[in-house]
Amino acid sequence: MQGRVLVVDDEKNITFVIQAMLERERFETLVFNRSSEALDAIASEEVDLVITDLYMPGPGGLEILEYCQQNFPQLPVVVITAFGTVEAAVSALKKGAFDFITKPFDQVELLGVVKKAVATYQQRMKEPIIFFPRQPGVTPQGGTAVQGISSIVGASSQMQDIFKIIAKIAQSPSTVLVWGESGTGKELVAYEIHRQSDRASKSFVKINCAAIPATLIESELFGYEKGAFTGAVASKPGRFELANEGTLFLDEVAEMPLEMQAKLLRVLQEQEFERVGGISTIQVDVRIITATNKDLEAEVKSGRFREDLFYRLNVVPMRLPALRDRKDDIDLLVKYFLGEFNKKLNRGMQGITPETLHVLRNYNWPGNIRQLENVLERMILMCEGSVLSAEDLPDELSAGLPQKAEEAGTEESTNLKQIVRRQTQALEKDLIEKALEETSGNVTRAAEKLGLSRKGLQLKMKELGIRREVD
Numbered sequence: 001m002q003g004r005v006l007v008v009d010d011e012k013n014i015t016f017v018i019q020a021m022l023e024r025e026r027f028e029t030l031v032f033n034r035s036s037e038a039l040d041a042i043a044s045e046e047v048d049l050v051i052t053d054l055y056m057p058g059p060g061g062l063e064i065l066e067y068c069q070q071n072f073p074q075l076p077v078v079v080i081t082a083f084g085t086v087e088a089a090v091s092a093l094k095k096g097a098f099d100f101i102t103k104p105f106d107q108v109e110l111l112g113v114v115k116k117a118v119a120t121y122q123q124r125m126k127e128p129i130i131f132f133p134r135q136p137g138v139t140p141q142g143g144t145a146v147q148g149i150s151s152i153v154g155a156s157s158q159m160q161d162i163f164k165i166i167a168k169i170a171q172s173p174s175t176v177l178v179w180g181e182s183g184t185g186k187e188l189v190a191y192e193i194h195r196q197s198d199r200a201s202k203s204f205v206k207i208n209c210a211a212i213p214a215t216l217i218e219s220e221l222f223g224y225e226k227g228a229f230t231g232a233v234a235s236k237p238g239r240f241e242l243a244n245e246g247t248l249f250l251d252e253v254a255e256m257p258l259e260m261q262a263k264l265l266r267v268l269q270e271q272e273f274e275r276v277g278g279i280s281t282i283q284v285d286v287r288i289i290t291a292t293n294k295d296l297e298a299e300v301k302s303g304r305f306r307e308d309l310f311y312r313l314n315v316v317p318m319r320l321p322a323l324r325d326r327k328d329d330i331d332l333l334v335k336y337f338l339g340e341f342n343k344k345l346n347r348g349m350q351g352i353t354p355e356t357l358h359v360l361r362n363y364n365w366p367g368n369i370r371q372l373e374n375v376l377e378r379m380i381l382m383c384e385g386s387v388l389s390a391e392d393l394p395d396e397l398s399a400g401l402p403q404k405a406e407e408a409g410t411e412e413s414t415n416l417k418q419i420v421r422r423q424t425q426a427l428e429k430d431l432i433e434k435a436l437e438e439t440s441g442n443v444t445r446a447a448e449k450l451g452l453s454r455k456g457l458q459l460k461m462k463e464l465g466i467r468r469e470v471d
């Protein structure tokens with residue numbers, strides 16, 4: 001395969017001709033006769049070139065051009081123009097179209113433009129996006145985090161909502177339950193709530209309930225008096241006391257043993273407790289933030305988590321989105337971490353190639369931001385230049401790279417989209433052949449059976465290389 005080309009024109013015979021010319025030259029084509037469908041496909045499919053008519057019902061060619069420029073600035077757009085609309089084509093060029101082709105099409109001219117456009121795209125994908133341009137005489141230093149202001153990066157609407165909630169609830173003493181998959185930034189958010197609260201000048205104390213043996217959680221939380229147990233040679237305050245007037249962050253709260261849950265509930269209700277082995281009651285003013293990556297409601301249902309404690313903790317629930325659900329933030333995070341690692345590793349990384357960014361954007365990030373951070377650190381350590389490129393991608397991600405032309409045609413091709421497409425075609429072929437058999441090769445009746453127009457079926461047959469035996 002030479003490349004994937006998306007073609008949109010409301011006239012079927014135009015798209016048909018272009019498709020035929022391109023496929024003969026081993027370009028893969030995605031053909032649309034409705035521009036709105038083409039726009040959806042541009043957003044979801046990976047193509048190397050868009051060929052569009054200028055005048056169509058619904059969004060026209062200029063709108064398609066504009067959409068591509070905003071969302072896929074490297075993607076070339078070629079406009080189709082008829083004799084008499086050359087002026088419009090010229091104005092499209094001024095707006096950034098790659099080139100135009102004129103009707104009626106000339107195979108050589110069309111292929112020339114398409115090959116050049118596809119090559120340009122593949123080249124553009126390798127040209128770096130520079131986040132941190134090097135200035136003469138200045139030591140390269142990245143860094144976009146504004147000191148003192150939140151270091152939580154996120155421009156997506158999901159993160160904007162999170163920022164709003166943080167600002168709204170920071171001042172209240174209510175308990176907050178932060179839910180989210182591992183690595184989504186739960187601890188960062190908990191700290192940010194503390195930082196924006198009027199407790200900011202007091203301590204932010206954290207305890208990870210999963211990391212401390214069940215038998216020690218109680219003395220960790222509440223402290224102990226001298227002689228309370230073997231080894232208690234001196235009294236020690238617990239985290240609740242240390243967090244007095246500040247914030248206590250209980251991480252992985254779902255892991256807390258049931259017995260401790262009862263004790264925690266009491267402190268939450270009465271804001272008082274005793275140290276282990278102690279008799280005097282200690283009063284504290286502590287704001288509690290908890291976090292979990294488990295579905296606490298399910299834990300309640302299965303009896304592993306106390307229902308009353310759940311309601312007590314879940315006064316303000318906050319759900320952090322998975323990274324794969326806010327892919328728009330990936331560019332920003334890459335830039336942010338590049339800057340951070342420049343400082344931490346004393347490097348002068350300047351940017352990344354669009355091709356590489358594209359792979360990062362399309363990966364599903366089971367370990368979320370923590371994983372992105374680790375992957376970038378590793379890539380920066382491996383990178384020999386100042387721009388991250390596809391070669392620096394770790395194996396688990398480089399599977400997402402578009403295949404090289406030589407590999408693409410082989411049977412072992414693992415590109416999921418290609419496999420799906422091939423399977424769909426095989427299925428369509430089966431169904432059409434069966435319908436033709438049942439109607440003794442009568443295309444009109446077979447089309448009826450399949451819910452297609454006669455013309456539609458003929459096109460499909462041609463596309464799939466099906467010959468009818470009799471008509």
Ligand SMILES: Nc1ncnc2c1ncn2[C@@H]1O[C@H](COP(=O)(O)OP(=O)(O)OP(=O)(O)O)[C@@H](O)[C@H]1O
Nearest residue numbers: 151152153154181182183184185186187188369370
């Ligand atoms: N929005 C963000 N902007 C910048 N850095 C982030 C963001 N979210 C998370 N991080 C970084 O990602 C890493 C993981 O974040 P954090 O520890 O808060 O996640 P977590 O949800 O508590 O993870 P876990 O479930 O593994 O404990 C940290 O290094 C953190 O600084």
Ligand SMILES: [Mg+2]
Nearest residue numbers: 186187251291
């Ligand atoms: Mg955490």
